[in-house]
Amino acid sequence: MKLSSSAKKQESVFGHKAVPYLFIAPFIIFFIIVYLYPFFQTILMSFQRIDGPNHITWIGTSNYTKLFKDRNFSQSLMTTFRYAIWDVIILTTVPLIVACILNSGYVKFSAFFKSVFFIPALTSTIVAGIVFRLAFGTLDTSIANRVLALFGKPPRDWLMHADSANFVLILLTLWRWMGVNIVYYISGLQAIPPELYEAAQIDGANALQKFFYVSLPGVKPVLIYVITITVLGGFAMFTESVALFTQKYAGGIGRTIVGYMYQVGFYKSNLGMASAVGIVLLIIVLTVNLIQLIAMGFFRKEN
Amino acid sequence: MGNKTKKRILTFLATALMVILAIFTLAPFYFMFLSSLKPGTEMLRNGLSFTFDPAVSSFKNYEALNTYRDGIYWDWYKSSLILMVIQTLAGLILGSMVGYGLAMYDFKGKNIVITVVLLLMMVPFEILLLPLYQMLIRAKMINSYFGVVLPYLVPPFMIFFFRQYCLSLPKEMMEAAYMDGCSDFGIFFRIMVPNMIPAYGAMTILSCMNCWNNLLWPLIVLSNDRKFTIPIGMATTITPYGNAYDVLMPGAVMAVVPIVIIYLFAQKTFIAGLTSGAVKG
Numbered sequence: 001m002k003l004s005s006s007a008k009k010q011e012s013v014f015g016h017k018a019v020p021y022l023f024i025a026p027f028i029i030f031f032i033i034v035y036l037y038p039f040f041q042t043i044l045m046s047f048q049r050i051d052g053p054n055h056i057t058w059i060g061t062s063n064y065t066k067l068f069k070d071r072n073f074s075q076s077l078m079t080t081f082r083y084a085i086w087d088v089i090i091l092t093t094v095p096l097i098v099a100c101i102l103n104s105g106y107v108k109f110s111a112f113f114k115s116v117f118f119i120p121a122l123t124s125t126i127v128a129g130i131v132f133r134l135a136f137g138t139l140d141t142s143i144a145n146r147v148l149a150l151f152g153k154p155p156r157d158w159l160m161h162a163d164s165a166n167f168v169l170i171l172l173t174l175w176r177w178m179g180v181n182i183v184y185y186i187s188g189l190q191a192i193p194p195e196l197y198e199a200a201q202i203d204g205a206n207a208l209q210k211f212f213y214v215s216l217p218g219v220k221p222v223l224i225y226v227i228t229i230t231v232l233g234g235f236a237m238f239t240e241s242v243a244l245f246t247q248k249y250a251g252g253i254g255r256t257i258v259g260y261m262y263q264v265g266f267y268k269s270n271l272g273m274a275s276a277v278g279i280v281l282l283i284i285v286l287t288v289n290l291i292q293l294i295a296m297g298f299f300r301k302e303n
Numbered sequence: 304m305g306n307k308t309k310k311r312i313l314t315f316l317a318t319a320l321m322v323i324l325a326i327f328t329l330a331p332f333y334f335m336f337l338s339s340l341k342p343g344t345e346m347l348r349n350g351l352s353f354t355f356d357p358a359v360s361s362f363k364n365y366e367a368l369n370t371y372r373d374g375i376y377w378d379w380y381k382s383s384l385i386l387m388v389i390q391t392l393a394g395l396i397l398g399s400m401v402g403y404g405l406a407m408y409d410f411k412g413k414n415i416v417i418t419v420v421l422l423l424m425m426v427p428f429e430i431l432l433l434p435l436y437q438m439l440i441r442a443k444m445i446n447s448y449f450g451v452v453l454p455y456l457v458p459p460f461m462i463f464f465f466r467q468y469c470l471s472l473p474k475e476m477m478e479a480a481y482m483d484g485c486s487d488f489g490i491f492f493r494i495m496v497p498n499m500i501p502a503y504g505a506m507t508i509l510s511c512m513n514c515w516n517n518l519l520w521p522l523i524v525l526s527n528d529r530k531f532t533i534p535i536g537m538a539t540t541i542t543p544y545g546n547a548y549d550v551l552m553p554g555a556v557m558a559v560v561p562i563v564i565i566y567l568f569a570q571k572t573f574i575a576g577l578t579s580g581a582v583k584g
Contacts (some may be wrong), residue, residue: 016487017410019408019487020404020407020408020409020410020413021410022404022487022488023400023401023403023404023405023408023487023491024401024404024405024416026397026400026401026456026457027397027401027416027420027457027462028416030397030456030457031419031423031457033438033453034431034435034453034454034456035423035426035431037434037438038431038433038434038435038438039430039431041434041437042430042431042433042434045433045434053437053440053441098321098324101317101320101321102321104317106310106313106314106316106317106318107314107317107318107321108314108318109318110321113321113324113325115570116325116328116329117324117325117328118566119328119329119332119563119566120328120331121512122512122515122559122562122563122566123516123558123559123562124515124516124533124534124537124558125516125518125534126516126518126533126534126537126538126541127335127533127534127537127554127555127558127559128331129541130335130537130541130551130552130555131331131334131335131338131351131555132331133541134334134338134346134350134351135331135334135350135351137350139349139350141349141350141352142350142351143334143350143351175327175328175331178328179328228425229424232425232427235427236427236428236429238429238518238519239516239518239519239534242518242538243538243541246538246541247538258427258429258519261429262519262523265432265433266523271433271437274433275430275433275434278429278430278431278432278433279430281427281429281430282426282427282430285425285426285427286425286426289425
């Protein structure tokens with residue numbers, strides 16, 4: 001009896017007490033240098049004017065007040081919110097629908113399609129953006145304008161107007177990320193016990209009812225994960241907009257919060273104000289994700 | 304209408320829909336390759352075209368990659384590859400070690416560390432760039448590869464993933480090894496590492512994808528254009544005016560190659576590993 005209980009004690013801790021700390025030490029050191037120190041430093045910097053390593057002036061909240069008076073910043077906020085909202089809507093629903101179809105058993109060669117949909121994620125956004133820029137170019141012969149011509153519509157400057165520019169951004173993001181989210185959703189769908197579908201079948205549920213009462217609750221943990229990372233990626237978007245609009249952002253079209261931060265910090269060398277932008281971004285992302293997690297009931301079934 | 308006919312129609316419709324989506328998915332690659340064979344002036348005048356035109360197509364652009372600004376494209380390529388290897392190796396080794404530690408041991412502060420890891424996955428990394436940049440300046444590490452990989456050495460998403468994966472492995476093996484006199488690190492390297500191959504496969508692809516695509520941080524750190532990565536090099540070659548399509552298009556095609564090769568090699572382990580880790584999240 002005694003022997004087994006002492007053996008049980010060792011079940012999760014093998015050798016010396018210090019050993020687990022050796023395993024996690026790399027993270028602790030990394031966390032302090034790369035996250036914790038820069039995090040507090042960003043907060044401090046957002047209240048400073050920095051004219052050089054030894055020329056720091058404390059200026060209170062004036063970075064923030066200047067920020068919210070800057071039309072370019074409010075435009076970047078608008079661009080980012082518009083993109084992030086559509087990003088979350090499209091990138092959570094479309095891959096979920098495709099995953100359900102792929103998982104329904106009606107699709108032949110579903111493994112092949114799954115692989116094909118994943119390939120765009122392997123390309124770099126900048127590289128893909130070159131093709132998208134051309135496809136949505138201003139030429140009358142660009143692919144998008146030829147499609148418009150098919151419907152008898154006049155050609156347009158896709159990347160020059162906020163709404164159509166946002167559409168192209170979302171399309172680029174969907175093209176690159178659909179396969180990744182499909183893989184997540186399929187893993188969730190396959191974890192649903194088939195008996196649930198059989199029971200629903202016996203109860204006379206149709207395909208739509210099966211989706212809403214069996215599939216959707218089944219993939220909820222995965223759905224929460226996908227929404228959380230999509231919110232983060234959507235509000236912190238930068239690469240996609242550089243790919244389509246270059247770093248010049250003619251007329252401010254396509255400039256996101258991070259794009260604005262980069263311009264203020266590195267073109268105008270105003271590190272204090274750029275830090276304030278970063279803090280605003282952090283508050284937005286955390287608030288949106290907190291609301292989302294509460295709405296999804298993430299904290300309710302904590303055990 | 305019989306049940307069988309209904310099933311056949313559904314199969315046809317579902318498969319047809321997937322075929323259409325697959326065509327849209329692959330179309331950009333088709334255009335990319337076709338345009339890489341054409342002179343840049345042709346691209347400026349006519350944009351992308353659906354058909355292959357033998358009169359204006361050749362592999363000349365690919366040769367031009369070697370001569371464009373003394374072969375700077377291949378310098379970018381080398382940079383991207385070096386960074387990808389360092390960053391991925393460091394992440395795999397350190398991430399799996401920490402993930403294993405958090406899964407297998409009980410110790411004071413463990414839950415705090417796990418909470419911190421989860422929280423970090425929700426913080427936009429972009430907000431830390433400015434102080435990190437200042438840190439690199441002070442440490443004289445601007446324009447160094449180490450400076451580029453520093454913020455990715457122990458990625459929280461890898462720690463989380465490896466932890467989830469380790470939780471699913473039987474603990475009996477490790478206890479047996481411990482009874483046989485194996486040390487803690489011996490257990491990790493000799494017994495756990497071989498058992499985590501699918502997890503390593505999944506994380507290799509994810510890490511290579513992230514690194515190959517990374518723009519913002521390398522753009523801040525690297526100032527010498529010979530040390531640029533492919534995304535930075537390409538982004539600086541795109542201008543609002545005349546674009547150097549002779550370089551951009553073949554460059555784009557070549558940039559896709561290595562990552563697709565890695566994917567094809569690790570595809571099976573990738574999907575298996577990714578699913579086993581994600582579900583329990």
